[in-house]
Amino acid sequence: MQIREHLFPESVEQALALLVKEQGKARLIAGGTDLVVSIHEGKQPFEVLVDTARIPNLDGLELQDGGGRVRLGARVTMAQVERSAELARRATALAEGCAWVGGPQIRNRATLVGNVVSAQPAADAALPLIALDAVLLLRSPNAARELPIEQAYREGGGSTIDPAREMVTAILIRLHDREEASAYTRMMRRKALTLPVLGCAVRLRRAGQAVSEARIVIGPVAAIPLRLKKAEQLLCQGAYDARRVELAAEAAAAASAPRDSVFRGSAAYRKDMVQVMVQRTIQTAWSRLSAGGGGKP
């Protein structure tokens, strides 16, 4: 389908009005690193682009709540996150994940929100966002709502966000305090510009010598990023030690169902690797906690 119009609304309201007017024939565009490829391929089911470039207040990383949380506007790029010292320290898994996306050219354009709404199960920014319990701020013509990021994914694959009438304006994440740390690790065939064989995001909260809260997210082993709740529970049952980490990692492998892939490797191999990756990522996050505290200086 040819692109008929490329519009530059100057407010969220105008953008939403255009989406509604075009009745599904329009899409929002920000970085465009996925969307422009689909336009090249001519397979896109839309013919109008509604560009977010001139809508104010979508660019920044804004600390809120006395510095306890950050608001990432809808146009915030991978490069912005990768370069933020605050996020490297206090949303570590996210900064690490963003640094793996594409090459510098892609990271300068691709947005976090795009990574979430494209709903790919291996998305390097989305996996950490799930581990960080991110909340999406959504606007539709007559309403504004907050959506926990996990609810932005359809179980069978894809996003629950309606591109014909909704817009994600920002992502909110709580930053690590002294008792919290996170990590993102990635397994891949070369060290840059390649999709992951597996990616794993872990966030841990510590209470004394035990993990009191855990998030473990892995992809791509299902249609959407997979949160490993059983493994999270096992990790929180008693003092942290090597055996407990092993049990959690075994549960993680049992819960994941990767597919055979010519590019990413066989299902059997990747299931084994889920265990290795989960174990290592937990260890990395915990080592950051024991190395003198998590996020807070």
Next chain:
Amino acid sequence: MKMIRIQVNGAWREGWARPGQTLLSFLRDELDCTEVKQGCGRGDCGSCSVILDGKLVDSCLVLALQAEGCSLLTAAGLGSRESLHPIQQAFLETGALQCGFCTPGMVLAAKALLDEQPRPDEEQIKRGLSGNLCRCTGYKKIIEAVQQASGQGRKS
């Protein structure tokens, strides 16, 4: 179609852009900036790299209308035949090109890297150039060129 203005290598240029047209196509077909190369056309190879408002981007993934009013640098704006940019000079001296197709993108990736990190180590150079593919050189001489351009040339 829409008439747009873009500042290319310091000079304002005008041309007709259609919705959905890439910046790459606009630069090559409307403005005759054929130093910007089309490779994969999907953001994998970096041949079409330009520096747009200070940021390295793949011009095949930017739409022409998104670049309206922006300032853009291509390899042709980096230096001239009479007065080469130090990065271009280093590419020549180290023999960092063979067929030359990736070179206009590669020198811009090198510039974007050195603007941010004036003395990168080898890993940082590899990372800075990771969005640019070269199918001839094996990268070794390209990395040497960037080292030399950053004043870290190998003493022989």
